[in-house]
Amino acid sequence: MKHSLTFLVLSCIALMASAENVTTPESVISKTSETLNNLKSISYSSYREINNFKDNYFAKNSGSSYFEYDATIDGKVARFQLQNEKSLQVYNGTEYFLLDDADKTVELEKRTAKQMGSISLLYNSVTTLRIVLPLLLKDQNIPKSLKDTVIEGKSYDLVQFALNKKSMEFPSGFTNFDSEVIKYYKLIIDKETALPYMVFDGNSILKDQYYTKTIFTNINVNPKSPAEDSWYSSSYKGYEQKKEGIQNPMIKVGSILQNWSLPKYDPKKSDLLKSSDLNGKIVLMEFWIKNCGYCMLAFPEIKELEEKYGKKIEIVSVNAYDKKSEIDFFYNREKPKYQMLYNGEKFANSLGIYAYPASIILDKSGKVIYTSRGFDKEGVEKFLKGIL
Incomplete structure (x- = not known):
C-alpha cells in the first residue's frame, strides 16, 4: 500500500512538472520578449519583400541595422544606424540624418522617436518586436497559437497572432485602423537563441493576395559600436544639404484650368x-x-x-x-x-x-x-x- 501511495505521489509530481514545462505561445513570446528587452544593443541584416498579387506589385529591400537601447526614453531606442545599398540613416539621440549615396545629399533634422515610424527598416523590425511582444502578452484577447516549422532542415517555433483593426508599428507598438480589417502575423523564432528569424504579415481583406516577409540574419547581440564620429553628419565629406523642392499649392476652387x-x-x-x-x-x-x-x-x-x-x-x-x-x-x-x-x-x-x-x-x-x-x-x- 505504501508503495502504491508513493508511486501515486511521484506520478502526480511528474505530471505537475510536465505541465509546467508545456510550451505555449505565451511562453515562447515571453522568452523572446525577455531576450530582446535585456539587450543593450543589437546588429543584424534584414531582407524584406512585399507581395501584392491583387494590385500587381512586388518590392524588396535589404540592409543592415545597428541599435542601442535605453528603456528610460521614448521608443526605448537611444540611437541607431540603418544602412542599405542606397543610403545611410542615422539617429544619434538628438538628430536624424539621411545620406543619399545616389545624389550625394544629406537631409538633417531633429526628430523624436514618434516621427520615425515611416522608416522602412523599422517596419516589422527586431526593434519593433521588442516593443510589441510585451503588449501581446498583456492582451489576452489577442488570439495566439503555436506550432513547429522546419526551414532548411532546422526546427523553429511558429507563433501566429491576429490584430483586429490594428497593426504593429514603431515606436507605439500598435497603430489603429478605422476600417474593419484583421492583420495576421506569423513570427518564426529560433528555438536555441529565442531570437526572431522571420516575420510574415497579411490581412483579412486581401487574404492570400497580399503578404510581406522579413528575414533576419547575422544577428549579433553584443556588437561593436560604430565609430563615434560616424554618428554626426559633419563627419561625412562630399555630401551637400538637400534642397527642398518648391511645390505649388493645390489649385483652389474658382480657378480655371489651362489648356492641357x-x-x-x-x-x-x-x-x-x-x-x-x-x-x-x-x-x-x-x-x-x-x-x-x-x-x-x-x-x-x-x-x-x-x-x-x-x-x-x-x-x-x-x-x-x-x-x-x-x-x-x-x-x-x-x-x-x-x-x-x-x-x-x-x-x-x-x-x-x-x-x-x-x-x-x-x-x-x-x-x-x-x-x-x-x-x-x-x-x-x-x-x-x-x-x-
Whole structure:
C-alpha cells in the first residue's frame, strides 16, 4: 500500500512538472520578449519583400541595422544606424540624418522617436518586436497559437497572432485602423537563441493576395559600436544639404484650368484627350499611382460613381507616372467605362497634386468647383447630388 501511495505521489509530481514545462505561445513570446528587452544593443541584416498579387506589385529591400537601447526614453531606442545599398540613416539621440549615396545629399533634422515610424527598416523590425511582444502578452484577447516549422532542415517555433483593426508599428507598438480589417502575423523564432528569424504579415481583406516577409540574419547581440564620429553628419565629406523642392499649392476652387492634353490608355490605338474635348461637361478627375493602397481602394468606388452618374458627368482617371505596361494590368482588371489617362505627373504637379489619390471636379466651363486630397466617395457623391 505504501508503495502504491508513493508511486501515486511521484506520478502526480511528474505530471505537475510536465505541465509546467508545456510550451505555449505565451511562453515562447515571453522568452523572446525577455531576450530582446535585456539587450543593450543589437546588429543584424534584414531582407524584406512585399507581395501584392491583387494590385500587381512586388518590392524588396535589404540592409543592415545597428541599435542601442535605453528603456528610460521614448521608443526605448537611444540611437541607431540603418544602412542599405542606397543610403545611410542615422539617429544619434538628438538628430536624424539621411545620406543619399545616389545624389550625394544629406537631409538633417531633429526628430523624436514618434516621427520615425515611416522608416522602412523599422517596419516589422527586431526593434519593433521588442516593443510589441510585451503588449501581446498583456492582451489576452489577442488570439495566439503555436506550432513547429522546419526551414532548411532546422526546427523553429511558429507563433501566429491576429490584430483586429490594428497593426504593429514603431515606436507605439500598435497603430489603429478605422476600417474593419484583421492583420495576421506569423513570427518564426529560433528555438536555441529565442531570437526572431522571420516575420510574415497579411490581412483579412486581401487574404492570400497580399503578404510581406522579413528575414533576419547575422544577428549579433553584443556588437561593436560604430565609430563615434560616424554618428554626426559633419563627419561625412562630399555630401551637400538637400534642397527642398518648391511645390505649388493645390489649385483652389474658382480657378480655371489651362489648356492641357494627355494620352488615353487604349490597348488598340494611341490617342489624346484634350481639355477642349470636355467643354460643356461636368468632369470628375481622379489622380492615382500604382503603389498606393488608398488609390486601389478608390477603384471600386469610382466604378460605383460611374454606374450612378456616368450619363450626367465625365469621369477621368489620371495616372501620374507609372509605365503604360503597368497601367495595362489595372485597365484589364477594372475594364473601366470612364477614360483612363497616363503620363499625368507634370499636369498633376501644376495643380498642386504631389500625393495620391487626389480629386477635383470641374463645371461645364472648366472651372474648379471641388478639390480633395485623397478620394472621399461620400464627399464627392454628396457634392454631385447638390449640383446635378
